[in-house]
Amino acid sequence: MESFKEYEPFDVIGSVSTNAGSVFDNYKRIYGAPLADSDIQLTEALRTSYPKHIVTAVPASNCNLLDYAAAGYASAELDTTTDAPVRWRGYIFPNRRGQLGQLGDATRFARYRYKWLSEEFILYQAVVCLDSHFPVTIHYVLREADAGETVNSRSRMTDNLIKSIGEWQLADNKFVYVYDNYWMTSRALWEEVQKANWDDVILDKGMKKALQDLVGRFFDSKDVYEGAGVPWKRGVIFHGPAGNGKTISLKAIMHTLSVRKDPISTLYIKAADYTSDIGQIFVFARKMSPCLVIFEDIDTIVTDKTRSYFFNEADGLERNDGIMMIASTNHLDRLDPGLSHRPSRFDRKYLFPQPSLEERILYCEFWRHKLQNKPTIEFPELLCKAMAGIMSEFSFAYMKEAFIATLLTIAGKRTEDNEDDSGAVDRMTSVTQIQQPSLEAWNELQCDNIRAMFDIHPTSDSQHSVRPSEDDLERFEIWREMVKQVKILRDDMAGEASARGTSCSAGVRPEDSGYAETPTTRSRGWNETDTVGGGRTAQPNVHLPHRRREPQAHAVRSAGLCLGSASSFGGV
Secondary structure (H helix, E strand, O other), rough: OOHHHHHHHHHHHOOOOHHOOOHHHHHHHHHHOOOOOHHHHHHHHHHHOOOOOOEEEEOOOOHHHHHHHHOOOOOOEOOOOOOEEEEEEEEEEEOOOOOOOEEEEEEEEEEEEEEEEEEEEEEEEEEEEEEEEEEEEEEEEEEEOOOHHHHHHHHHHHHHHHHHHHHHHHHHOOOOOEOOOOOOEEEEEEEEEHHHOHOOOOOOOHHHHHHHHHHHHHHHHHHHHHHHOOOOOEEEEEEOOOOOOHHHHHHHHHHHHOOOOOOEEEEEEEEEHHHHHHOOOOOOOOHHOEEEEEEEHHHHHHOOOOHHHHHHHHOOOOOOOOOOEEEEOEEOOOHHHHHHHHOOOOOOOEOOOOOOOHHHHHHHHHHHHHHHOOOOOOOHHHHHHHHHOOOOOHHHHHHHHHHHHHHHHHHHHHHHHOOOHHHHHHHHHHHHHOOOOOOHHHHHHHHHHHHHHHHOOOOOHHOOOOOHHHHHHHOOHHHHHHHHHHHHHHHHHHHHEEEEEEEEOOOOHHOOOOOOOOOOOOOOEEEEEEEOOOOOOOOOOOOOOOOOOOOOOOOEEEEEOOEEEOOOOOEO
């Protein structure tokens, strides 16, 4: 690789190399003492070491210069001679079983020689702390002041570089805007959303149809709103116990909007601690209109501190045309009535209750269909009703856990048997490598058959219990293991309920409790309810990235090596 001295524009930098070495000393001093705002201190250290340069700080989550270089649009050469890097060394585990891992770095401080087009820059990457507790990765771009510029002005060439990176990031639209106390784009979330589809959402058919129509109808109805003289905006709340379909329904909605002929952007709100955060969210939403804004755990976002400000932004003097808000919550009763009972903010609420007996049967049939081509797992149709019966009070999340635990237990037992390796591997494959079927097409064919076979009606389980004998069930290994796993999970539920001082049957659906609901208690168990009248309702259930803050160990990408973050270290 060419030596740094051969780059003529940097000859001047060589004359201050003795000072440049002090940057690491400052970095060490900053992090070896109580922190206030280390960004200010490090910026001052850079200006002292490079008195003829303009220092521009760029959050890596906003415009990542190393990503841009790794994509081939610039070059970034790690410089370990001018300043000492600070990095963690570790083993990057493989993405897939059977592959080998590799060594990788998590860089906290480093200096790079950066070249874009014919222009050259100095780039420092540093993990710094803001407000004494919030570690973020900052890219400090240093560029000698050109004609007409001063060291305290903006650098036109650096601005051009940042703009180019921003346009590159937006070029393919394969990302979701995420607000987690600041705006960022997430390609990982976009990729997760692309895997979601309505075929995999198990809900009452009426509710699923309502949700499918909900968002598309809004974004296609601008003329209708304008013709009626009402603002083109909407807000709905998804609520109910955790694990009953709110998250996957949100992902399916996001996917539907992303593949429209005229794609609609989604703004995903994870955390907004201050009124200034609420302001930034709505300012950006108005710029991106038409758009969908999802508030994860809205009870943690709209707090006593931010409530009034949120209300003013949602339906104050500012126009919010083209903005649809979906808030999710697991605890509707904790929401302020100004959220849950004010039509101009959130005018509809959708309940995601514990699954009914019929929905549990459909879910068991879903798993049976996934396993039907695996001859080592005997799962006849008669088991579905029996399994659904012993999983009353279970959410879909608990049911999924029961199936996974059952299959893993079966696989473990068979592996321990004195059988040849190929047989064991085949059985493990049959359990772990299950292809996802198209549930929608399957439902259309099977739903009527299930109802007819078990004489299912929306009444109590006891009124249509058609169960095979215990001997018929016990001969199936998957049933025997399922009974054990359900008991373990039910004991866990009881323990958690006891710790909270509540009953583990608090979420039991009426049809599972031995009585039929009347239209006044719940109409078909799912329909949306008006915000006018009724009791207060509860909070969110979308958990994408975990809330706990970790020091951001951004990628080291140089000399063809591209490392992202996996655990503390860069992942391939």
